[in-house]
Amino acid sequence: MFQKILIANRGEIALRVIRACREMGIQSVAVYSQADVDSMHVRLADEAYCVGTAKSIDSYLKYDQIIAAAEVGNVDAIHPGYGFLAENAHFNDVCRESGFEFIGPSPQAMEKLGDKNTARSMALENNVPVVPGSDGLIENDSTAVEIAREIGYPVLIKATAGGGGKGMRVAETEDDLIPALSQARNEAQAAFGNGGVYLERYIGAPRHVEVQVIADSHGNVVHLYERDCSVQRRHQKLIEEAPSPSLPPERRMEICEAAVRMIRGADYTNAGTVEFIVDASDNFYFIEVNARIQVEHPVTEMITGVDLIKSQIRVAAGEPLPFKQEDIKCIGHAIECRINAENPEKNFMPSPGRIDSLFVPGGLGVRFDSHVYGGYTVPPYYDSMIGKLIVHRPTREQAIATMRRALGEMRVEGITTTASFHDRVLQHPEFVQARHDTKFVERAFLPQK
Amino acid sequence: MFQKILIANRGEIALRVIRACREMGIQSVAVYSQADVDSMHVRLADEAYCVGTAKSIDSYLKYDQIIAAAEVGNVDAIHPGYGFLAENAHFNDVCRESGFEFIGPSPQAMEKLGDKNTARSMALENNVPVVPGSDGLIENDSTAVEIAREIGYPVLIKATAGGGGKGMRVAETEDDLIPALSQARNEAQAAFGNGGVYLERYIGAPRHVEVQVIADSHGNVVHLYERDCSVQRRHQKLIEEAPSPSLPPERRMEICEAAVRMIRGADYTNAGTVEFIVDASDNFYFIEVNARIQVEHPVTEMITGVDLIKSQIRVAAGEPLPFKQEDIKCIGHAIECRINAENPEKNFMPSPGRIDSLFVPGGLGVRFDSHVYGGYTVPPYYDSMIGKLIVHRPTREQAIATMRRALGEMRVEGITTTASFHDRVLQHPEFVQARHDTKFVERAFLPQK
């Protein structure tokens, strides 16, 4: 087992990894930017090194400084958390080349799955359903028209290098197709320097369901059931829950097994998430694999009792998984609300600043994963999440009640948070009845343009 | 179901009840002393009424003010928490006479079980093992000698009205008996106005094991397994865990079933705890029934998933228990550390004062039940507990690791707490190997006189 691990991240996920290390008797090394000197991850780690100035590009994204910190700290392994360098196959490679285990999949698996076309092909090979679409890039307009007819309208045009909605267009009819295609190409070229696009069937208001999988280097692949992350605003997840409140039991087993096939087929080790969209008839389609631990991993931990970060560390150290598929039981229902320093009244404008006073919710069924404290200043340089409020109760109804209670008792004075917005979502009939999809928040809460 | 409940308590247990009410859609009414105006229970309740000055005797113990608050608040029921008026049968009666349901057992059951001799007789009637001893009070010295011979030395002399070790003496041999008897009588007379004493076999270093039971008014009595509370200092529990780490499985079933017989035999409704001592050969002996919710109830909630406060409220409202015995599963291991504002370096001297800054432990498996926050002043008038740190993990070993991690990351600046002491206990081999008993803390940590 590792003696010492460096955490190449900040905020709550840095704390999460430090906590796992401490419980395993592993020394932890934090890195931090000058803006994070008062951060809890710096205080709680066994050692901490400043790696640069506030902006991520000058600190948390600087390979050389992070590797140098790993050398100075004399660590065995590096945990990348999520965001920053977590899905950077090159950094992954550099870590290993420099003699540090990277706690995540191999650079090869990361790279393959990071490319959407390759990932899609792998899904098809492994009998994992994908959204009907073009096999690879669209060569020219006439092929596009043909393929779109096969797929059936509406069709979605997507940039192969894309992300965040850039280079994405919907064509409702054949008349829209050619103009939409050229817009998408131009946007993709401008944004990513790669104008390659592909087509697929447009699924208007899907649910987002993802399956947590973990694989060791001994050929064991185990899923830890699914999460529903359909409460999103502009593709940003706001609320996640496990298990899915709306997937029929037989579909649930199918989607989990598909995810295991995908991970096994990719020769993937460590924790990964297989993302799907689910249409109104409960058909599911593979979207992508997130080759890292995810923000919302705690809901899975709550229903399974499995510590995912410790499992990541064990697997990276070459140990076999300490559980088999049949050991994983799903007990109760868990919900996570991402508490962001944003003003929901002002279009979710970031609200960084000093937290003058804080009351952390507690009591039965409540978990709060956060790096903030009363007197802490939320810096403006990083993402606005200040904590994850997680509840676990025997039923979804009880979990919602506990979450609303916990949101209500949380006090974060000095900055504005999204807690009040979450409370509105949690009492909306669509959410309560689990009839919501990924367009729910826009439809129900955001001002229509 | 009740519309509105008054909580006749303060601190973390007041919060605990308010939380249950909020999740059930019940309005909550807090009462508070002038010293507690900034208290979290005042802020979180739907209404709050000041009932007097700082000292408990002038506020939290004032029946008339509490009943008046219940009238002004127009509540349906009163939850007494623990301590203060919780086991006061007269207050219980006054609540009911004034038209408010008392969330607890009937005054009759409370009174019967509150008397140690009656409770002992009831145990015998219900085939619940008791420590071998005199059937009732010792009439005179010669009977004492006879009975002590039957019981076998060492024998313990105990005041019938006693508590906290007052009026208690051990006689190692027959020579010690008569002097010890008269000392115990005099002390009991002085302390309680009642010199009645009885004899029982002295069990030197027992474990303290108690069984959580809940009964409804429809004849259903269900146990929620046992707790071990052997980590004590001067009869004050410091650390509690569930399940017992040292009781063999068959004994475990026997002790739980004995507790159910006791509660059923006493015509007891609502939550109650049946306390036993367990000797080195795993024989268990009934000690008493605690006719209230207990400080350590969360460890039972963690392993069973049952919300005990909500169950109390439901039962008091006349509802049947929503579960049967066979529904109660014991999952994982839970530990609670009572975090007190005391200085373990200075003989646990209370350390009230302002909490300048607070970092609440979080993460997987951690629950913190507390009314304090950064900027809160711990008043000197009440008990020194500022929170209960509770962990729940699949195994005891993991629970200890998580507790040590959580204790380590807790920051309570401005006052001294017992967190560091708990950490020492948790790494002691006797505790780790579960070989400890109620004398463990004295033996291992306290300066010998």
Next chain:
Amino acid sequence: MSKGGKPDSSVFDVERIREIVQLMEQHDLVEVDLQEGDDKIKLNRGATTAAFAAPQQLPPQVPAAQSPPPPTTAESDVEGTVTINCPMIGTFYLKPNPKAEPFVQVGSVINPNTVVCIVEAMKVFNEIPAECSGTIIEVLVDDQQPVDFGKPLFRVKVNA
């Protein structure tokens, strides 16, 4: 002091803006929005932090952690006055019965034994004595409202 009020000066007058901003700072204003016809001055300040500390504080008339029962009357924050505070929780009655005159009203001269109100609790109507001498200058609670321990009921100008 201010010259910014001159109706003929431009809204773009930096000197006037400076004065407004200083005012905002001194008085912790977050926003000033002035408009006159087509003229408009709107200023927003960022940190509103000073405002947060205050609310939790104790009502000024009740000392924080007082352990002996406080006097029914307590020094008030208004000089030369005291408040008569409620010694128990209950319902406040200004009149002995609905048709009667109030026990006291603004201007009533009281001595320590003057009954100033009734607080009803548990069906008992408790007559509350003034416990001070002076003149009632303000009734602080409406008739038949719930009151709790320490609640200021009347403000009294004490006899010099």
Next chain:
Amino acid sequence: MSKGGKPDSSVFDVERIREIVQLMEQHDLVEVDLQEGDDKIKLNRGATTAAFAAPQQLPPQVPAAQSPPPPTTAESDVEGTVTINCPMIGTFYLKPNPKAEPFVQVGSVINPNTVVCIVEAMKVFNEIPAECSGTIIEVLVDDQQPVDFGKPLFRVKVNA
């Protein structure tokens, strides 16, 4: 001082905008919105955040939220001196090799190009230039110790 008040000046008068911006900065204004007929000046300061970043966190010698790599030297809290701060994480070497003399010691006179130490990171021995002129008055780190970004290495009395 202010010339911005001239009613005849254009809204595009940079001098006036500068003054307003200075005001905004000094007084932590987030927004200024001025309108007079069709003339309008509206200024928004991006983040209320500039105010937040600064206070507690940063070591005083390093300017707050500087994004280009900061100067190796920074003003020190001791008057007339600066510190040479470490531009990277690594291991600090005072000497080019174990048997050699230190690059500098107390009393050494340095110019911006003087190599003051080596910081080894990832097997690369980086020579660190002084980037200031003056006299070394204190060596702040022991030889072969780990150093990280921004760590003060030397105190320098700067040339007057």
